[in-house]
Amino acid sequence: MMIFKNVKLAIALSICASFMVSADPQPVQSQTLFDLIFQKRTRRPVVPLVEIKKVSAPKYFGYNVPRLRKVNFDDLVALSREVNTVDTTQTGVVGEGQVEVVPVAVEVATPENQKFLDSVATLVDFEILASKETGKAVVAHYLAKPNFFWLHDAKPTFGAILVLQLLKKADDLGLMAEDYALELPGDYADVRSLIQFEMKMSLMAVRYALDVRNGKINPNKLSGYHDFPKSKYTAEQAIQEITSAISPSAYLAAASPNNEKFMQLRATLIKLRSETADVITIAEGTLIKPGRDHDELPNVIAAIRKKATTKLLQRHGETLTAYSRTTKFTEGLVALVKDFQKEVKLNPDGIVGRNTISRLVDLAPQEKIGRVRLAMERLRWHPRSLGPRHVFINQPAFRARYIEDSEEILSMRAIVGKRSNQTSFFHDTIERVEYNPYWGVPQSIIINEMLPHLRADPSYLDARGYEVTTERGQRISSASVDWLSVGGSAVPYNVRQYPGARNALGYVKIMFPNKHAIYMHDTPSRSLFKRDHRALSHGCVRLHDPRGMAAAVLGTSVSHVTSKINTGKNHDEDLKAQIPVYIAYFTAWPDKDGQVEYFADIYGRDVHLNRAIAKVDSMRGKAA
Numbered sequence: 001m002m003i004f005k006n007v008k009l010a011i012a013l014s015i016c017a018s019f020m021v022s023a024d025p026q027p028v029q030s031q032t033l034f035d036l037i038f039q040k041r042t043r044r045p046v047v048p049l050v051e052i053k054k055v056s057a058p059k060y061f062g063y064n065v066p067r068l069r070k071v072n073f074d075d076l077v078a079l080s081r082e083v084n085t086v087d088t089t090q091t092g093v094v095g096e097g098q099v100e101v102v103p104v105a106v107e108v109a110t111p112e113n114q115k116f117l118d119s120v121a122t123l124v125d126f127e128i129l130a131s132k133e134t135g136k137a138v139v140a141h142y143l144a145k146p147n148f149f150w151l152h153d154a155k156p157t158f159g160a161i162l163v164l165q166l167l168k169k170a171d172d173l174g175l176m177a178e179d180y181a182l183e184l185p186g187d188y189a190d191v192r193s194l195i196q197f198e199m200k201m202s203l204m205a206v207r208y209a210l211d212v213r214n215g216k217i218n219p220n221k222l223s224g225y226h227d228f229p230k231s232k233y234t235a236e237q238a239i240q241e242i243t244s245a246i247s248p249s250a251y252l253a254a255a256s257p258n259n260e261k262f263m264q265l266r267a268t269l270i271k272l273r274s275e276t277a278d279v280i281t282i283a284e285g286t287l288i289k290p291g292r293d294h295d296e297l298p299n300v301i302a303a304i305r306k307k308a309t310t311k312l313l314q315r316h317g318e319t320l321t322a323y324s325r326t327t328k329f330t331e332g333l334v335a336l337v338k339d340f341q342k343e344v345k346l347n348p349d350g351i352v353g354r355n356t357i358s359r360l361v362d363l364a365p366q367e368k369i370g371r372v373r374l375a376m377e378r379l380r381w382h383p384r385s386l387g388p389r390h391v392f393i394n395q396p397a398f399r400a401r402y403i404e405d406s407e408e409i410l411s412m413r414a415i416v417g418k419r420s421n422q423t424s425f426f427h428d429t430i431e432r433v434e435y436n437p438y439w440g441v442p443q444s445i446i447i448n449e450m451l452p453h454l455r456a457d458p459s460y461l462d463a464r465g466y467e468v469t470t471e472r473g474q475r476i477s478s479a480s481v482d483w484l485s486v487g488g489s490a491v492p493y494n495v496r497q498y499p500g501a502r503n504a505l506g507y508v509k510i511m512f513p514n515k516h517a518i519y520m521h522d523t524p525s526r527s528l529f530k531r532d533h534r535a536l537s538h539g540c541v542r543l544h545d546p547r548g549m550a551a552a553v554l555g556t557s558v559s560h561v562t563s564k565i566n567t568g569k570n571h572d573e574d575l576k577a578q579i580p581v582y583i584a585y586f587t588a589w590p591d592k593d594g595q596v597e598y599f600a601d602i603y604g605r606d607v608h609l610n611r612a613i614a615k616v617d618s619m620r621g622k623a624a
Contacts, residue, residue: 050487052451055444057420058224063217063612065619071135071203073123076142080120083146113147115154119195120146126196130203134210137235138202141243149243150201154188160201162249167208172270173256174376175211179620180204202239205252209238212256215380217612219425223605227426227516228381257384260406262376264590269372272365279362280306288352290334293327300352301326301333303360304340312339345399345413346532355532363598371588371598374609378586382427390580391430391553393520393541395423396587396599398534400520400543402552408592410552415523415534415542422603423539423583428512430579432572433550435564436499437509441466442517445538446491454483461495465502469494499570507565508546510553511572512581520581522546535602541583553579 120142130138150160167180182200185193213233219226245251256262280303288294305313305320313320316339319332326333329352337356338348344359363371386392386403393400395416402410417423441450453460461468461478468478471492481493497503506522516539523542528534543549547565551558555576564573587599587606601607 050485052447052487053489054448055489057422058424060223060225060608061221063221063608063615065612065615066131068129068619069132069135071128071130071139071199073120073126073139073199076120076139076146077124079143079146080117083117115191116147116195116198119191119198122192122195123199126192126199128196128200128203130207131235134203134206134235137239138199138206140236141202141239145243148194148198150198151194154194156184156197159248162247163201163205163252166249166252167204170208171273172266173212174265174269174373175208175216176617179211179617180208202242205242205248206235206238209233209242209252209255210235212252213238213380213384215377216616217377217609219378219381222608222612225422225424225603225605227424227514257379257382259379259384259386260594261386261590262379264594265372265376265379265588265596267594268588268590268596269369269376272369272372275365279364280360282357282361286352286357287354288329290329290331290350292329294329294352295327297327297329297333297352298325300337300357300360303362304336306362307344307360308340309343312336312343315339347530358600368588368596368598370610371606372596374606375586375588377609377613378584382582382584383580386582387580390582391520391549392582393584394589394599395425395535395583395585396602397589397597398532400541400549402549404552410545410548411592412548413529413534413544415528415536416602417537417539418535419603421538423537423541424516424518425583425585425605426514426516427580427582427584428514430510430512430553430575430581432511432574433554433561434509434511434570434572435561436507436568436570437503437505437521438467438499438570439497439504441495441497442538443490446493446495447487447489450495451483451486451491454478454481454486458483465498465500467496467498469496499568506546508550508561510543510546510550518583520546520549533602 150157150163156164164182164184167182168177170177170180182197182204185197187193210233214231219228220230242248242251280299282299282303283296286294286296286300288297288300301320301324305324308316316332316336319336323330323333334350337352338350340359341348341350341356346355346359388406389404391400391402393414393416398414398416400412400414401408450460457463458481459477459479466478467475468481469475471494473494476493486492499507501524504523506524508522510520512519518540520541520543525542528536528542529544547558547561550561553575554561554573564571585603585605587601588596589599590596
């Protein structure tokens, strides 16, 4: 019976097909009944695959040093020629039969500035190099106030002597004294020597002021990861304030950052420069596990004795004395290592490996000096005062700190960006806390990581609890999108993850809106905080204790934060007062007791900064 029905269906299909063929004006090939019944389904045209253009990370730049220029003294020379004008009056008729003598507005040399004006004429062949901005500012100052500032009665003023002494101590601030070196006039009777000394003093004083206030390096020219506001402190402002100060030396001394951390770095730098090398070495690649023998163990014990706090030395004094030369990693020594690891905020696993050794082995004094100098330079890119209340995140230390009344109240482990997704270096202001946040997936992650999965499985986002919307905000399923035709350098869809236990941001997000889409947040991947090297994120900062940090910046309790989370709803809470946050990068940084700690250069930024400084030094050296 089934066969009969199928035959009748085939005949009907044959008749319909023949009718359709006869109605087609185009010639067709004849088809058999078998062909019509069992013909292959026509394939849909293949849509050309759109190339995925991955979103590239910011780049490091070859630092371009602004060219130094010959200072143009022509206007000053011209001034010396124009000032002595004898015809200073003229007559004019003022009403019927009345004559009035009218003074002409012409500058005339006075006894106070005559020597200056006579000296300025000799600048016609004087050559000295400076930045364009500095040269113009200094010349403009003397055009407006044509007189000596650093000399009186052909002798350096007391203020000039004090500034010279200050410039010679520039090394104490992480700078180079030779950048500001100049000599007293060789011949006080020679007007050429006097005016050249005057100009050099002003040019060097302005250079020093700009360096200690702004830094020698423009950080935004180092890489796309550096993002700092342009300094408002200019050469024009510097020369005006220096020459109007009661004490120019005191003014210049106060131009450096005035925060406690800078003072601690300065003290450490001065101390390091006077120290002799006392370095304990541990062979590269050393790995010592409990119960094992190892020839490097005596060096490890010696290094712990040198690095340990008084408390640790008291607790393990007998062990340190009894096993100073042993090569056997006994239980007592394992306990010593674990306690040391706790002190330096490492995972206390009792294994002497790369991370523990990095905290034990002393850097060479010159290496420490180099890192401290870089830290002082980087601090100049920040506000002079960090503020009595702020959050400080040091990326190489993988640590976030909350400071209140200039005291460290909270310190926690943090996870920062991978080397391929580096966390930017900038400062901003915390505005609000978001509870049960959505995660708005950045375009870079959609394109670089999700799109390949979506091309293999269009329902990839649906299955993982993500919401997909069009550019107009219409919600759609990811399975409905032809991801093969989506690509290029931008995806015309928005993707976000719903709040909940699986959300990549966890339950709390601390917001300081910025163009890098970086913020602090919770994470469901809690085990990652056990690692000592924590450059693991896409660029945001994950916190080990996000609720504690949220409570601190809000000025409330952790229980308050938890109650907000427990509502299960996505909502914000504004801070009562906005708080500065520093997303910083320091490979040398003082701890809460003022002791400078040293960290690995996880992104290689020390290398790029050192190269930039070397270029500036080279440019200035050629100009000397």
